[in-house]
Amino acid sequence: MTDEAVGKRIRELRQEQGLLQAELVKPGLLSAGYLSLIESGRRRPSPDVLRYLAERLGTTPDHLATGRQPDLWQETERRLSFAELALEHATAEAALSEFEEISRSGPPPYHPRAELGQARALELLGRTEQAFAAYEALWKAAEPGTALWAERATDLLRCSRDLGDYGYAADLGERAMTTFEDLGVEWSDSSVRLGVTLAGVYIHRGDLVRAARLLRRLIEISDSTGSPLARGSAYWNAAVTAHYQGRGADAKAFADRALALFGETDHQRNLAVLRTFYGELLLDGEPADPGQAREFLLDAHERLTQMASPAEISECETYLARAAVRLGDLDEALRWAQAARSRLTADAAPTAEAEAAIALGMVHLAADDARQAAAALAEGERVLERATPGRAVVSLWNRLADLHEERGDTTAALRAYRQAMTAAGYRRPSHPLTRV
Incomplete structure (x- = not known):
C-alpha cells in the first residue's frame, strides 16, 4: 500500500459520509492533526488506527489499505447501478424500494448515494414534499461551497419552485449564491446551474427583469467555461424569459442555441x-x-x-x-x-392540476360540449384559488378568462380576469371609486 492512496481512500469515504475530521478524533488513538497527516499521505496509519477508521467508515482495514472492495460492497454497487438505471427508464417505484433497502441495511459508504437515488425517485413519482425533505438532509450534510452542496441546493430550489413556494426558493438560492461569493469559489457547472435555477424561480414568480439580468451574467460566465450543460441551461432560461416578455424572435434564437448545446450532453x-x-x-x-x-x-x-x-x-x-x-x-x-388530467398524482402542484383541467375544458369547448367544458373550467378555477401567486398562475387565470369569454359567460370571465390581476399583485380599492 502507498501512504498517499490510503489517505485518499480515507478522505473520500469520510467526505462521502459528510463527516468532519474532528468527528473521527479518538483521544489516545487519533488526533485531528494525525488524521490530517494520514489523509495527505504524509503519515501511515498504525494497524490500530486503520481498524478504528475502518469501523467508523463502515468498511474493512483491507479495503483502506489495498483498495480491494469487500464482496458485500460489490453486490451493493451492482444493486445501486441497476436502481439508477431503473430511474432512467421510468420505473421509479422499483428503484425507490431498492434505494430504501440499501439506505437501511447497506454498507455506510453507499448510504449517501442511495439516499440521493431515493430523493430522485420520490421526485419522479410526484411526491415532491418528501423529495424536498430528502434533498434537504443531503444538502445540510454537504460542505458549503462544494459542487455537491451546489447540486443539492439546486434540487431544493427546483422542488420549492414546483411546490409553489417561490419566496423560500428565492431566499435559499440567493443565500447560496452569496455563500459562493463570500468563499471566493470559482464558477463551475454546479454553481452556474444553481444560478440558472434561481433565475427560473424569478421567472415563475413574475420577476422577469431580475431573471433577465441574472441570466445575462450567467451566459457570459458559462460561455467562458465552455461547458455545454451550463451554457445550455443559461440559454434555455433566457429563452423562457424572452418568451414571457413577448420577445418571440429572441426566445426562439435562445431556444435554438439551448437545443444545440443540450444535444452535446447526455x-x-x-x-x-x-x-x-x-x-x-x-x-x-x-x-x-x-x-x-x-x-x-x-x-x-x-x-x-x-x-x-x-x-x-x-x-x-x-x-x-x-x-x-x-x-x-x-x-x-x-x-x-x-x-x-389522469396522470397527475394527489400531491401534484396546483398549477399542474389547473393547467390540465383548463386544457380539458378547452377541448370540450372546441367540441361544443358546453356542460363538460363548464365542469372542467370550474375545476380549474377551484384549483387555481389555492395556488401560490406567480407568473404561471396569472397566465392560467387569463387563459381561463379567455375560455369563459368564448363560451359566453362574461361573469365568470370577469371573475377570472380579476383573479389574474390579484395574482399579479394588483389590489382592488376597498371602496367604490366614484363614491365618498
Whole structure:
C-alpha cells in the first residue's frame, strides 16, 4: 500500500459520509492533526488506527489499505447501478424500494448515494414534499461551497419552485449564491446551474427583469467555461424569459442555441423538457405553427415517458391537446387532455392540476360540449384559488378568462380576469371609486 492512496481512500469515504475530521478524533488513538497527516499521505496509519477508521467508515482495514472492495460492497454497487438505471427508464417505484433497502441495511459508504437515488425517485413519482425533505438532509450534510452542496441546493430550489413556494426558493438560492461569493469559489457547472435555477424561480414568480439580468451574467460566465450543460441551461432560461416578455424572435434564437448545446450532453431528460418548451414556443408564435409544434411535442413525449415526472409528462400532453385543437383533430385533443388530467398524482402542484383541467375544458369547448367544458373550467378555477401567486398562475387565470369569454359567460370571465390581476399583485380599492 502507498501512504498517499490510503489517505485518499480515507478522505473520500469520510467526505462521502459528510463527516468532519474532528468527528473521527479518538483521544489516545487519533488526533485531528494525525488524521490530517494520514489523509495527505504524509503519515501511515498504525494497524490500530486503520481498524478504528475502518469501523467508523463502515468498511474493512483491507479495503483502506489495498483498495480491494469487500464482496458485500460489490453486490451493493451492482444493486445501486441497476436502481439508477431503473430511474432512467421510468420505473421509479422499483428503484425507490431498492434505494430504501440499501439506505437501511447497506454498507455506510453507499448510504449517501442511495439516499440521493431515493430523493430522485420520490421526485419522479410526484411526491415532491418528501423529495424536498430528502434533498434537504443531503444538502445540510454537504460542505458549503462544494459542487455537491451546489447540486443539492439546486434540487431544493427546483422542488420549492414546483411546490409553489417561490419566496423560500428565492431566499435559499440567493443565500447560496452569496455563500459562493463570500468563499471566493470559482464558477463551475454546479454553481452556474444553481444560478440558472434561481433565475427560473424569478421567472415563475413574475420577476422577469431580475431573471433577465441574472441570466445575462450567467451566459457570459458559462460561455467562458465552455461547458455545454451550463451554457445550455443559461440559454434555455433566457429563452423562457424572452418568451414571457413577448420577445418571440429572441426566445426562439435562445431556444435554438439551448437545443444545440443540450444535444452535446447526455442529459436526455432536460433535452426532452426543453423540446416541450420549444413546442410551446411554436404554438404561441406569430404566426403559430401547430404542425411543427406537434412534431416536437410528440418527440418530447416519447422521451419524457421513459424518464420524467408525472407533472412534466402532463404538461407536454396539455400542449399536444392545444396543438390538436389548432389542427382540427378534436378526438386526438381529447385523448391528450384526458391523459394529462389522469396522470397527475394527489400531491401534484396546483398549477399542474389547473393547467390540465383548463386544457380539458378547452377541448370540450372546441367540441361544443358546453356542460363538460363548464365542469372542467370550474375545476380549474377551484384549483387555481389555492395556488401560490406567480407568473404561471396569472397566465392560467387569463387563459381561463379567455375560455369563459368564448363560451359566453362574461361573469365568470370577469371573475377570472380579476383573479389574474390579484395574482399579479394588483389590489382592488376597498371602496367604490366614484363614491365618498
